Amino acid sequence: MRLWLAYPVKCGFTELNGCCIYFGYFSMAALTRQDLNFGQVAADILCEFLEVAIHLILYVREIYPSGIFQKRKKYNVPVQMSCHPELNQYIQDTLHCVKPLIEKNEAEKVVVVIMDKEHHPVERFVFEISQPPLLSISSETLLSHVEQLLRAMILKISVCDAVLDNNPSGCTFTVLVHTREAATRNMEKVQVIKDFPWIVADEQEVHMEEAKLIPLKTMTSDILKMQLYVEERTQKT
């Protein structure tokens, strides 16, 4: 298993003008097609969710000033989304690269790592993705069911500060992907987005001393099985 990390962006927060229309409803029509690709559907849904989740984590864990966040509605619950174009672009690019991995079931974990000034991780939000017991898209209720589960997860994230200690000031974040071994070759060969390379993560960025594990939520649906837990450094300061 290798760890990949997308280059973090150093953001200045001067321009806060661009506000895009955030998330659309995921398309119902796509699922009625006969030649549906489970992997793609799952990856679409998951990446959409991860985007919301990353924004929310950044907000809840106060990585960026709350001023850059705006309240939006997703999964029928309020969420916070950053308005900063570069940050948004970074998150989108990251997920864009993650998506093919998820499609092929090559990503084991997607980790949002929060690091202190010395670039030692203090918190790791781990989205551990596994295959559901049985893949099928059969029922009409599928989407709303998945939506419910994702909503629950979002709500858990938005209250996770209750179970976590405060972070030291000046934290940054990065996104790691734990891939299965076979995926490494492709990662090196093919850059999904130009000028957005992935590198193997440093041990320093992955390893956390005396971590405590706090499970937040587990979901199992017909197309997706995922659990979210937080690893937190015992001594944060």
Add this chain to the structure above:
Amino acid sequence: MSRDGWRKKASEDDGWGGRGGYMAAKISKLEEQFQKDAPREKQKDGTSSCIFSGVAIYVNGYTDPSADELRRLMMLHGGQFHLYYTRSKTTHIIATNLPNSKIQELKGEKVVRPEWITDSIKAGCQLSYVQYQLYAKQKSLNFTSICARGKQDLSSTNDPFKPNPSHPQSDSIKNGSCSIIEEDAERPRVNGIHDGDDDDACALLPRGSQDTSLTNGYVHPVNGALKPQDSFAEHSPHVVDIGSHQSHLPQTESRDREEPSCSSAGSKSNFHQRSLISTASPAKQPGLHSMQKDLHPKPTSNPGTSAAPQKGNLHDQTRVRLNGSYHMTPNSSNLADSSHQPGRSGKGAEAGVISEFFSHSRLHHISTWRNEFSEYVNALQSRRRAAGGAVFSGKEKLKKLKANCSSGSLMAAPQVRQSCILHVDMDCFFVSVGIRHRPDLIGKPVAVTSNRGPGRVAQRPGSNPQLEFQYYQRKQKQYRKEVPSNGVDLDLAALSMAEIASCSYEARQAGVRNGMFFGRAKQLCPDLQSVPYDFQAYKEVALSMYETLASYTHNIEALSCDEALVDATNLLVELGVTPDDLARAIREDIKEKTGCSASVGMGSNILLARMATRKAKPNGQYFLRSEEVDDFIRDQPVSSLPGVGRSMSSKLTSLRVSTCGDLQQLSISRLQREFGPRTGQMLFRFCRGLYDRPVRSEKERKSVSAEMNYNIRFTQVEEAETFLTNLSMEVQKRLEGAGLRGRRITLKVMVRKPGAPVEPAKYGGHGICDNFARSVSLAQPTDSGQLIAAEAIKLFHAMKLDVKDMRGVGLQVQQLEGSHADPSGQGPSRGRSIKDLLLAKQPAHSPKKDPLAPQGWSSVIRTGVTPPSSPPSTSSDPMPGTSKGGLHHPHTLNHVRTCLNVSIEVPSPSQVDQSVLEALPVDIRKQVEQSWRHREEQPSTSSHLSTPPRTSSSPPPGPSLGTLVLQLPNQLGQPCTTGFILELPDFSQVDPDVFAALPRELQEELCSAYRNKGNTQAHVQAQSSAENVQCPSSSSTDVPETLSKFNPRPVPTLAGAYEFSDIRTLLREWVTTISEPMEEDILQVVKFCTELVEDKDLEKLYLVIKYMKRLMQQSSESVWSMAFDFILDNVQVVVQQTYGSTLKIT
């Protein structure tokens, strides 16, 4: 912003003009937008209508479907959607939940659930919103009662308690159905109908036929009583499943109420006593007698009076109390057998003793009668099905009778279809059967007991009745304040301890009770006549009672030999008679045919019917009308409810509850807090007369067991082992009889409590004991006595007991599955081979099928009687001794299946003791020998094959591989733990549907098999490419990838529970009921937690751990704290290994 709508409105009123102006502009703009979007949306969707024209909705809070979706729907169907609420324009408010303050605020507004919209669209017209109203407009009057009716429908009471309004919400959500809450006073205004409380039930069920009853001006005068009869019939389909999670109730109940007129413990002990006396009688078994002499230096056995056994009576009775918990298991008919071992001290070793005993034990017979009658009823039903109709003589007679007096009162019978259950119970069955040919005893106090002497016996040496009595007294004190008198004082040790199985009503007046010791009863009632047991007669009478009932209908559920439930709903409708007429006819019939009187209770459900029987007794009948239920049940003592035993009623007493009326005052949440979620709900429903178990003639067995705790005196370990073997054979017999196989074997042992007298007061009894139990799960369900015995002996040794102190042994087999392996059957869980299932759909598509390979191969054979403990060998030398050889020889499908079920691993010939082999039954011996022969062939065959590694787990890719498939994993250089993977069809051949239908274990096995196959093939591929040889079938490389899409895992379960709530209940019961956790249970929990980690369900793990922490650390016993620490440590290790960090437990 939208959720500020409320405040905004308020502020408008406050005169914030500017803001209001802005808002008005915004609102009108939004409206414009909406109008503009609507046509586009309509175009897109294609299905549009105008059913909602004139309707403007405002969505408040979270709804399902969501606000966006509702907006779209309103666009499509001509309605308006307001993002902001305006009192003047908005016609309806859509919400599923509202806080109390908003409910107050919204008085007079139409607050409707979103289903109104979806249902209206479905119906194609705008339905009346009335049924979909969320809350009533007036102040919160009895929310709960209405809510409860909404989901339970049967509820008839006006709940006196008024919990806070948020309660019903949570209630309805919990039950998965949103019930509409509406008030009576409100609806008449809206509907123009005047009706009582009852029609709420109609109003609350939004769909279907109820609509008509709501709108056609139907007037129902009954107020506060049970729901209207016809509506019940209509509603019942909707409510059938509501109480389904209470399914454990019937079992407990039926056991508990075998003899409703006396305490259940008493009645059970009667059985014990009866059998004891009947089977231990030395006159009958002279050989036994001498045996007893050996063991008891001064035997006092007197063949005439069988005095000695009676003495120990006390134990039996109390034992039932002590062990009461396992008597509640569904198959307790078997457990009840426990104490009837004929007196052969420690001689269980003798072959056939156990089966002989069980075949002679009369108690055993009585306890199996219920099963027999159930089967009788089943047979009747199936016969009728086969014949396409049956003659119901009784029914015909009743029909004629009705025709004859058609002008009479019978015409008054209501034509309304209402469910009606008859509970038929013979009046003091044993007595009335006993005296039916002795008219001289009619009207006299009579008791059925075995004792006919003066009621005094001498004391045996080695026993200490006083001590035991004190012990039991102490025990009893834990349950109730005053010691219940079986009427024994200390000098009574000399009195007869024969119990009274049943006594006549005359005797009952004198204070004699069922279960009382005869000696004591004689003191109370000197003219008490005793009648001996007459088992043959009991059976005859019981059978003719069932025949009588069956002549009316086949909807009978046998409860015991003298008690049955009849679902007369259809019968009454068909005949058009009243329940009373039917009951009278049945009772006359029974009286005529058996000479004994029966009482009949009638009610709309089983619970009420039973309660009515209580009132009907003796020799009467009582029809509990639905409108009387309320008054009737209010005065019933709680102890009359099924499932309310001594400990629960004492707990209820401490809550100042003595009648059902008192119980009705308690809220469901209170009850659930006090008694746990299930029991709480059960009580809540029972005390309102609600019970929705239907009458059913078949009962599923949960376990099969055999148990003996009478006269177990071992001196050597071998004796105990032989005994276990024999007991296993008895279990096998029972399993075979029931056509079942079990997966889990539990060994229960009673061991003399340290300090208890070596010889208990009851002759051959077990005295004061500690109970131990251990269980083991098998890989395959089995009904093989040998396998069970082997496991039982292993368990027995693991317990490390002193055999001399053993007083009782029981074997129980759980997790049952049917064993009727039907070659074309559909049941995947019946030990069928995986391949059968996989190829079931595409038998023609297997060109690679090996013609010689048997089709019925079991793919995995494991768990043996004598594990040969073969070390993983990498040597290519196919030593027979190291191979994990199964019974693999070409056999018919059936034959192989038997092999699989027996799951015997055959050790190599050199390891087998020849004498053991000879002792085996002929057919098994043949199988073993055949397997050896087969094994001998294999090494030689394999040497001819050039590519051995490929053969074991992959289908032979080409003809060059020959026709023999080998099953010798050792040759592969792989660890031999893989077991056998034979001849798997290509993955592409696997039908996903079939795969999905497989039980989880099979899926898992299959997956790992394919994974192994993939590995093997990959290995082969690498090898062959290195050797520059043509790759084997290229398709095989796809397997791992395809497989990754199929990755089923079993959901981790703790004793079968996997929902968190169930697990919680289980844990709570575990911690609260047991003072000292057993190691095995702890390990089970650890295993479960480990599985959760592996299943990547940390959240559940976290919840379970936290819950256990709370429970166990609160527990007063420090053992529990230690147990928790142990569990936590183990779990943390696993988590650490998997995730590199440990759980944060706060």
